[in-house]
Amino acid sequence: MPLLQLEGVSKRFGRVVVADEITFQLEEGTSTGVVGPNGAGKTSLFGIISGDTKQDDGSVHFDGRSLGSLTAPARCRLGVGRTYQIPQPFEHMTVFENALLAAQQGAREHGHESYELAYASLERSGLAELANSPAGSLGLLQRKRLELARALATKPRLLLLDEIAGGLTDLEVVELTSVIRELQQDGLTILWIEHVVRALLSTVDRLLCLANGEIVADGEPRQVLASEAVRRVYLGGAIINEPTAI
Amino acid sequence: MSDATPTLPLARGGVSVERSSFSPIYTLVGTLIIAVFFTAAPWILPASWVSILSNFFILVIMATMWNLLAGYAGMVSIGQQGFVGLGAYAMLYFAIKGMNPFVAIPFAIVTCAILAYPITYLLFRLRGGYFAVATWVVADSAMLIILSIALLGGGTGRYLPGLSNLSPSQLNHYTYLATWVVAFVVVVATYFILRSRLGLVLSSMRDNETAARSAGAKVTSTRRLIYVIAAAGCGAAGAVLAISQPFVQPGNAFNLNWAAEMLFVSMIGGLGTIEGPILGCVIYFVLQQSLQNYGAWYLIIFGTVAVIIAIWQPRGLWGAIRDRFHFELLPVGYRVRDKVRVKKVKKQKRSETPPASVVTTSE
Numbered sequence: 001m002p003l004l005q006l007e008g009v010s011k012r013f014g015r016v017v018v019a020d021e022i023t024f025q026l027e028e029g030t031s032t033g034v035v036g037p038n039g040a041g042k043t044s045l046f047g048i049i050s051g052d053t054k055q056d057d058g059s060v061h062f063d064g065r066s067l068g069s070l071t072a073p074a075r076c077r078l079g080v081g082r083t084y085q086i087p088q089p090f091e092h093m094t095v096f097e098n099a100l101l102a103a104q105q106g107a108r109e110h111g112h113e114s115y116e117l118a119y120a121s122l123e124r125s126g127l128a129e130l131a132n133s134p135a136g137s138l139g140l141l142q143r144k145r146l147e148l149a150r151a152l153a154t155k156p157r158l159l160l161l162d163e164i165a166g167g168l169t170d171l172e173v174v175e176l177t178s179v180i181r182e183l184q185q186d187g188l189t190i191l192w193i194e195h196v197v198r199a200l201l202s203t204v205d206r207l208l209c210l211a212n213g214e215i216v217a218d219g220e221p222r223q224v225l226a227s228e229a230v231r232r233v234y235l236g237g238a239i240i241n242e243p244t245a246i
Numbered sequence: 247m248s249d250a251t252p253t254l255p256l257a258r259g260g261v262s263v264e265r266s267s268f269s270p271i272y273t274l275v276g277t278l279i280i281a282v283f284f285t286a287a288p289w290i291l292p293a294s295w296v297s298i299l300s301n302f303f304i305l306v307i308m309a310t311m312w313n314l315l316a317g318y319a320g321m322v323s324i325g326q327q328g329f330v331g332l333g334a335y336a337m338l339y340f341a342i343k344g345m346n347p348f349v350a351i352p353f354a355i356v357t358c359a360i361l362a363y364p365i366t367y368l369l370f371r372l373r374g375g376y377f378a379v380a381t382w383v384v385a386d387s388a389m390l391i392i393l394s395i396a397l398l399g400g401g402t403g404r405y406l407p408g409l410s411n412l413s414p415s416q417l418n419h420y421t422y423l424a425t426w427v428v429a430f431v432v433v434v435a436t437y438f439i440l441r442s443r444l445g446l447v448l449s450s451m452r453d454n455e456t457a458a459r460s461a462g463a464k465v466t467s468t469r470r471l472i473y474v475i476a477a478a479g480c481g482a483a484g485a486v487l488a489i490s491q492p493f494v495q496p497g498n499a500f501n502l503n504w505a506a507e508m509l510f511v512s513m514i515g516g517l518g519t520i521e522g523p524i525l526g527c528v529i530y531f532v533l534q535q536s537l538q539n540y541g542a543w544y545l546i547i548f549g550t551v552a553v554i555i556a557i558w559q560p561r562g563l564w565g566a567i568r569d570r571f572h573f574e575l576l577p578v579g580y581r582v583r584d585k586v587r588v589k590k591v592k593k594q595k596r597s598e599t600p601p602a603s604v605v606t607t608s609e
Contacts (some may be wrong), residue, residue: 050460076462088457090450092518096263096582101446106462110443119261119582131582154462 001064003028003189004049004158009058011044011213018044019055020213026158031190033200033221036210037233042193043085045210046160049191050082051075062158076106081156085163085193087143091136095127098135098146099153106154118153125149125179141172148179159183161192165199173199197225209233265441266577273576277434284426288419300422300490302531303429304483305507309515309523310432311479312508317517318440319472320452322378324505328385329358329477331500333484335392338494341408342397347492348424351485358481359474366470382502389500403495406488417492425486432479437520439475440578444468452518510548514555516562520576525564 002025011019018041026032034042047053049060051072060067067075076082090098099118103109109117122128125145130138135146144164151159161180165173177199184190184203194200200207200221207221211233217224224230266273288296308330316322336357340350365384372380393401409417439445450458451465459465488494507530508523515526533551537544559566568574 052456052460072459073462073464076460082460084457084460088454090453090457092453093446093449094579094581097446097449097580100580101450101458101463102461104443105447105464108462115261115263115580150457150461 002026002061003063004191005059005061006049007059007061009045009048009055009060011041011048011053011055017041017213019048019058021058022213022215023058024208024215024218026189026191028157028189029187030206031184031192031204032206032208033204034191034193034208034210035195035197035200035225035230040210040233041213042210043162044213046082046162046191046193049075049158050080050160073105076154076156077108079155079157080160081106081151081154081158082160083144083147083151083162083164085166087140087147089135089138089143089146091134093135094131095122095133095135095138095146095149096131099149102150102153103155106156117155121149121153124152124183126175140167141176144168144176145179148176152183156188158189158191161190161194163193163195165194165196168196177202201225262583264581264583265579266574267572267581276575281430284430285423287426288422293415293418296418296422298531298535300418300425300486302527303422303425304487304490305511305527305530306429306524307425307432307483307486308480308504308508309511309527310429310436310520311476311483312505313512313517313520313523314436314439314448314479315472315476317512317519317522318445318448318452319469320448320455321469321473322374323381323476324378324502324509325381325383325385326476326480326508327500327502327504328381328388329362329480330484330487330504331385331392331496332361332388333358333481334488334494334499335398335484336481337485337488338398338404338406341406342404345408347406347408347489348420351424351428351482351489354485355478355482358484359478362474362477363470365477366473369473370466370469382505385500385502385505389496392500393496399494401496403493403498406492406494409489409492421486421490424489428482428486432482433520433524437576437578440520444471445578448472449518510552512562514552514562516564516566516568519562519564519568519574520578521574522562522564526562529563 004026006025007023009019009022022045034045036042044053048055051067051070051074062075062078062080065078070078090101093101096118099121100114103114103117103121107117119128119131122131125148127142127145127149130142138146148164165176168176173196180190180192181203190204192200192204204221206219207224208215209217209224209230216229216233217227287299291299308326312323312326315326333354336354337347337350340353341347345353369377369380369384392398398404412420440448447458447463447468450461450463451468455465484499487499491498511526511530512523513526514529515524516522533548534544537547555562561569
């Protein structure tokens with residue numbers, strides 16, 4: 001049974017279609033990348049899976065259970081962890097308290113177990129030494145790490161990473177990617193939206209390309225990137241038809 | 247459906263977390279000393295001071311509840327005077343029905359909590375400024391409903407029955423003890439709420455509601471619970487206010503000034519700390535007593551103090567003290583104290599860092 005299954009999921013905001021009968025499934029322990037131009041519906045797709053956005057049509061199943069009527073906290077407690085494209089730390093809380101909230105509420109750990117889980121998620125994300133710092137004082141890389149730590153502290157079975165490498169320097173991307181690769185090797189199921197394609201290619205074993213709310217390509221990452229559909233999405237039909245013009 | 251549980255293998259090791267920089271014994275001893283002093287105050291202090299302290303504790307109750315609502319849970323209300331009024335009128339109703347007013351206090355509190363619960367379904371559809379205005383509308387609507395009830399004295403109000411068998415001195419003492427006990431319970435209860443798992447949920451939803459939901463926090467039910475608790479607390483303030491008056495009148499019980507005072511003392515003392523609103527109440531009463539002979543000037547000075555603090559110390563006076571001295575009387579946060587482990591991680595990180603020349607080249 002797939003861990004995540006989307007069947008004919010559609011969502012529109014007024015005239016803008018952000019998801020158009022999207023159907024795909026993820027097996028447990030796999031890592032999948034999502035690419036697509038701005039406005040393709042990638043973040044909306046994450047919102048639909050995590051419960052931040054309600055779909056108009058279609059169904060989302062997690063581990064065989066329909067997520068349709070479940071709120072975002074309920075989905076998190078089932079094992080859907082997510083990060084945000086723009087980091088959303090709890091700025092007036094410490095780094096440790098940020099992770100602790102996720103351990104206590106998302107993973108439903110109590111007492112010392114919750115402390116252990118929160119601290120371990122900070123260690124895993126490379127933030128342990130900043131445990132007592134106010135989250136509002138963190139720089140961009142550290143905020144991205146905190147997003148990851150908070151998601152990990154919920155004990156996710158499915159981790160949704162939304163452009164976690166965006167805005168980072170090359171060195172920072174390498175650091176963060178190595179952390180994500182470790183998580184992948186530990187068997188965590190990952191769905192990762194990213195514009196930094198080389199970060200994706202070093203990690204994922206499947207790639208989806210979204211455009212105008214539709215999946216236009218799905219398969220082995222390098223084959224997907226080389227496909228005409230993806231080139232058309234990124235480069236435009238005219239250029240594809242006249243390659244000499246490049 | 248699979249029975250598999252989430253099994254992300256995270257590194258496990260010893261971590262030690264502290265909730266306070268000093269022993270809880272000091273907190274307990276300090277609390278006991280304060281409790282003994284204020285309980286004995288009517289027998290130690292002059293009657294006029296006792297009366298002032300009664301009013302002080304009523305404001306402490308209101309400010310602590312407003313701080314819980316706005317400072318911790320992020321629900322800025324300008325309608326909590328509605329529950330002060332409802333608490334006062336619930337007290338009046340139970341007293342009219344023959345209940346001893348001091349016995350009626352918990353009943354008035356429960357009445358306010360029950361009334362607040364359904365109101366949340368209306369208010370929680372709104373956010374920010376709209377929410378704030380809606381709370382005011384609710385308060386005014388409650389007053390208009392009370393005005394139409396002849397049993398409760400309509401627009402003119404009514405004396406609180408059941409207190410005529412007490413001498414003025416006894417009434418002053420008992421009123422003081424009632425306000426002190428309620429204020430003590432409210433502050434201690436707030437402290438334990440914020441020390442519990444709920445405390446982190448409140449702070450997280452104040453900072454970022456969407457992220458709090460995604461981290462598993464049940465934001466809506468927590469907001470509802472806190473709104474009901476704050477309503478009950480303000481109802482308690484209204485109930486003891488009715489005893490201290492003891493003429494219950496809509497214009498006084500539902501006075502918008504209560505909301506202004508809650509906001510003022512919380513802001514100058516420090517929102518988002520338990521100590522802040524209490525310090526704010528002390529400053530408010532000191533200023534009020536010092537400036538009471540200067541007519542409208544005292545309001546101008548209050549306003550000036552509020553503006554100065556809002557500009558130069560937006561975290562309030564207690565916030566400034568806390569930031570400067572890293573000291574909290576009633577700490578509710580968490581702090582990792584495993585220094586050895588932190589150092590170990592730093593050392594490990596340092597050994598993994600590429601040589602300086604490599605870093606320079608890549609930059």
